[in-house]
Amino acid sequence: MEADTTETDTMDGKRLADASSQDASDKLSHSTILAGDIHDDKSPPPDSARGWLVVLGSFLVLMVGVGSVNSFGVYLQEYKLNVFPTTPASTLSWIGCLQGASLNLFGIAAGVLVERIDPRAVIVLGSVVSGGALLAASACKTPLGLLLTHGLLSGIGASFLMIPAFSMPSQWMDRHRALATGIASAGGAIGGAWMSFASRAMIENVGWQWSLRITGLVVVVAGCAFSPLMARRVAVQRRDRIIDFSAMSNLRFLLLFAASLFNGSGYFLPYYFQPSYAVVALGKDSAWGANMSSILNAGSIAGRVFGGFTADFTGPLNALLASVVVSAAAVLAMWLPCKSIGLLIASALLYGFASGSLVSLVPVVTARLFGIKRLPSILGLLFVSYAIGALLGPSVGGKLLDEYGHGTDFTWLIVCAGLFFVLSAVLLLALRMLLGFSIAHRV
Secondary structure: OOOOHHHHHOOOOHHHHHHHHOOHHHHHHHHHHOOOOOOOOOOOOOOOHHHHHHHHHHHHHHHHHHHHHHOHHHHHHHHHHHHOOOOOHHHHHHHHHHHHHHHHHOHHHHHHHHHHOOHHHHHHHHHHHHHHHHHHHOOOOOHHHHHHHHHHHHHHHHHHHHHHHHHHHHHHOOOOHHHHHHHHHHHHHHHHHHHHHHHHHHHHHHOHHHHHHHHHHHHHHHHHHHHHHOOOOOOOOOOOOOOOOHHHHOHHHHHHHHHHHHHHHHHHHHHHHHHHHHHHOOOOOOHHHHHHHHHHHHHHHHHHHHHHHHHHHHOHHHHHHHHHHHHHHHHHHHHOOOOOHHHHHHHHHHHHHHHHHHHHHHHHHHHHHHOOOOHHHHHHHHHHHHHHHHHHHHHHHHHHHHHOOOOOOOHHHHHHHHHHHHHHHHHHHHHHHHHOOOOOOOO
16 A cells, blocks of 8 residues: 555546456455545645645634543543442443544445535534533433433534545545544544633532533534534535445454444543542542543543654554554553552553544555545444443443442453454454555555
8 A cells, every 4th residue: 555545636537447357366456446436626635735724723622522522531530429320330331432422433424425515614513512412411310311322412413524524634634634534533632631620610619510511502602613624625516315235345444443442441441440549549539530531532532643743754554553552551550450549540641642643543554455535424424333342341341340349449440441452463463464565564
């Protein structure tokens, strides 16, 4: 995959006509056909000042949209310790499971809308749904109500913010695509960091219900205000099929899908349970829940930008594989034997750093393999794997904590998280070998 994706995007229609006659040695370039490449001479040039404005818009949209999702660990701690203390952790963790699952599962619908209507309108819709869900959650009196509002509806709204915010920078950037996507995705981590502290402070001073109300209003107002920055650069040709599942027949997509499923299964476990680990397992006061959530997000900020910077030189898939290996090490070698707050902080920083790249590099790897014109819909289809993982990982982890850890021993939960990343690394290595055996191969 040595050729630039800009070369892919300018291939003429003749390539589509000849695609069926390609032999096995040409199958790598076949993946770009799935992106629905169309040449548009009227498109503004990539890497322009306008493109960096789009990156800024993506950063701000992700800051409020995904940031509210990344700060859920603070609310999970509050729900478990004070709001519903007799409800099992496995039950309450389903709020976060459903939030993460709907965030990714509805990426298919969001990707279709971004291709068919103005992405700025999609962002306004997502802001209203996501913020409104948090307002509705503030009126809930039962875990079921929170499951439907703070879980399902909040995740759906955030999905309509995430897909355009992740896909638009790749349309506007070429030479610095990975760096631009990393900077944009850092918005979610920065939002998660300050929203964790803000939510903890609001919970302590005005209660969890008013904290949800204020956060919901911030998401609605900020998302609508930032949406004008998010114009698309390239037009996409209309298709007869609303959802294009042709990528599912491509081996590279299937390997990336499976690896992303295990990434998604392990990804949320430290974010959801390290705040509780500090309080329950290490005996720290409740403020450490917000501290750990913010430390994880702080590490993620640096990881997203650094991962994008290095991926422009080493190749996005190579950088993604390295990030998964480091994530596994942070969980199994540091969190698993952790008996002190210092080691937990170190584990959170390293995991946040590595996991930030897991988020920022997936859209870049997808663009590299499938082109940029169909990136919203292909990315939406790929994010189904994260939806499955978001349901699988935290629910299994919460069950292990309840059944084998009796609510206080996190050992098997941590082992489970580490194994998810190990399995993901194996699949990404297989994809890397499929694309070329040379270590110097930038892919």
